[in-house]
Ligand SMILES: Nc1ncnc2c1ncn2[C@@H]1O[C@H](COP(=O)(O)OP(=O)(O)OP(=O)(O)O)[C@@H](O)[C@H]1O
């Protein structure tokens with residue numbers, strides 16, 4: 001029982017230790033303000049990471065999410081600011097487009113048996129290219145609706161704010177947990193990651209599930225794109241480059257096996273928070289270059305992958 | 320009781336044809352399954368049995384032919400479709416999903432749910448109830464992969480039985496089961512038969528065919544040889560239907576048991592590992608065959624793993640030729656010229672993407688080191704020799720091994736270790752899934768190797784088989800070597816009573 005949850009427990013332990021270190025050095029880490037900011041700053045990464053966890057659990061990968069975020073923000077900026085579209089209508093429209101885009105990638109992956117890596121790589125260039133077709137400028141979004149939404153926040157005791165976008169992220173995680181662990185779809189995702197051939201022989205609807213997984217990932221990338229546009233109040237073609245890699249790193253640090261089949265959504269949340277923690281620490285520290293974030297994450301990632309290999313080798317031995 | 324042919328026809332296959340590149344797996348095969356019968360589908364390795372099943376359940380598309388279920392033409396698009404039609408199947412390569420819980424494996428795709436949410440508690444309760452019918456009391460919340468192959472196989476069977484509203488297909492389901500578990504399974508099959516389910520049963524164990532089947536159909540090289548009620552078919556006639564030639568009855572049995580004397584080649588003293596295996600003593604002399612018998616989980620495979628170094632012993636000593644040696648890893652075992660064919664060949668053995676040739680020379684090459692590549696000519700020579708010797712059915716040595724029939728993959732694995740010319744060979748269930756013809760062939764090979772001075776340790780659940788070729792038999796119970804039988808004590812009956820502990 002403990003053994004099964006070991007990767008998540010280790011991730012959690014790393015987070016707690018990391019938090020305590022930060023706390024020892026900067027007591028203000030205990031303030032709700034820092035915690036609220038941690039959630040807000042990582043909201044969009046957290047939301048895509050939920051979708052990415054499903055993709056990786058199924059044994060796939062989605063490299064297109066960063067571009068989909070950029071496309072979403074650019075689409076919103078152009079349609080709202082240039083064409084005067086109602087923001088809420090624009091949200092629905094862009095989520096529809098993103099979903100279709102993901103479903104299309106899932107369809108291609110399943111039907112032609114092309115590795116997800118290649119299909120989503122193509123998707124990444126395609127979505128990024130579409131941004132540039134729409135505009136090459138950074139367009140600020142000044143619609144009143146944006147002001148209204150970004151003002152929504154719960155005041156936390158101690159001066160912190162739980163912002164709307166942080167709430168969206170937490171709700172996404174809650175929904176992701178239910179979807180992964182308490183629905184047939186979730187079981188099918190784990191089944192695909194366990195062994196695709198066996199899953200097929202056991203009657204798992206492989207085509208439908210694959211399409212839904214990538215649809216979900218792109219849909220959540222769309223949601224993250226909307227959140228990102230709240231966060232930056234702008235649409236820019238070059239935004240969110242490399243986000244797919246940060247997300248994959250968060251998922252793996254969260255204890256999900258890159259080869260699929262094993263992992264949890266809650267682990268991903270901790271993975272995202274660890275990344276956020278490192279970032280915050282470096283900001284507080286002040287003298288370190290922000291590249292140290294990348295270095296720290298790289299080292300952590302490496303350690304976790306080695307750890308996972310060790311764990312799975314150990315569990316094979318004792319069988 | 321009405322004879323089975325008076326029962327309504329349930330499944331009617333006519334003129335079924337299926338080819339793969341280079342192989343015509345099925346030629347115009349007819350097959351009829353009645354409601355309430357257990358129908359054995361028999362044939363040599365590579366005869367086309369699994370292909371017939373996979374075409375029926377929509378894994379492969381047929382080239383021609385019709386399939387009718389209850390009088391309606393059917394064409395399952397995929398296995399899910401076949402399940403919806405009431406056809407439950409245990410495929411030969413019973414791979415369920417090791418990462419999912421036992422309960423999820425049993426209920427995937429049909430989990431009890433409310434408001435779109437799976438009722439996990441209810442699912443576990445149902446799973447426990449289902450497995451209790453098979454005498455299995457395990458924690459169904461644990462991942463399936465943490466249980467033994469036998470448990471996994473029972474779970475696969477339980478799942479298929481539960482899903483088969485009309486037809487149940489079992490492709491060599493008994494391969495990893497012991498006698499008791501087979502009896503439980505047969506009890507369940509008889510019950511299903513009386514409820515009017517049609518059962519298609521593939522096996523290479525002729526005893527099981529006679530114990531449970533009402534009728535049999537034999538395939539050979541993808542063609543139908545014939546269908547007969549089993550009651551009218553003597554064993555010899557059945558075997559020649561399968562092989563297309565006579566097989567001398569004694570070919571399956573070694574005639575005389577010898578008492579091998581001389582210095583032991585390998586000696587294990589107080590060898591054991593805590594929580595895995597009680598310390599044991601074991602000696603095997605050149606030219607001797609020692610059998611390991613016992614129920615599943617009695618420590619047979621564990622003994623083999625310790626001896627080969629897959630598990631590291633924490634007590635006792637090992638000697639080869641009287642000199643102390645260290646066997647801590649499989650590499651140590653291989654360096655001492657030990658060979659080991661594992662029980663779970665699907666996961667521990669073949670490399671599906673590599674060719675038959677590459678699979679056969681794998682162990683030999685590893686032994687020489689990868690820097691000293693075996694010349695291609697030599698590789699081909701070795702592969703061809705074993706393909707002939709063990710009658711591995713493949714169009715050529717370059718075919719990816721994953722595309723061979725199950726039994727032929729196993730023969731290739733045996734060849735892998737024989738090719739290393741080991742001094743001490745450990746065979747875990749060497750004849751599982753192998754047809755009667757090849758079975759006799761393998762026993763002959765074992766005999767010849769013994770004459771050449773090979774020392775053999777063989778594990779088998781087939782008591783008759785183990786009694787027939789072993790010079791000595793070690794009986795295990797509860798991870799302990801309880802008794803050693805030799806000379807005239809080596810018989811299936813004595814082994815049985817010793818296992819039972821009387
Ligand atoms: N996917 C595949 N691609 C190419 N050839 C195949 C494939 N599956 C099976 N074959 C070939 O079809 C023939 C029949 O194989 P099949 O698996 O039906 O035999 P079988 O009767 O089940 O044998 P066994 O008793 O060994 O399981 C074999 O020659 C095999 O090599």
Ligand SMILES: [Mg+2]
Nearest residue numbers: 369411724725
């Ligand atoms: Mg077969």
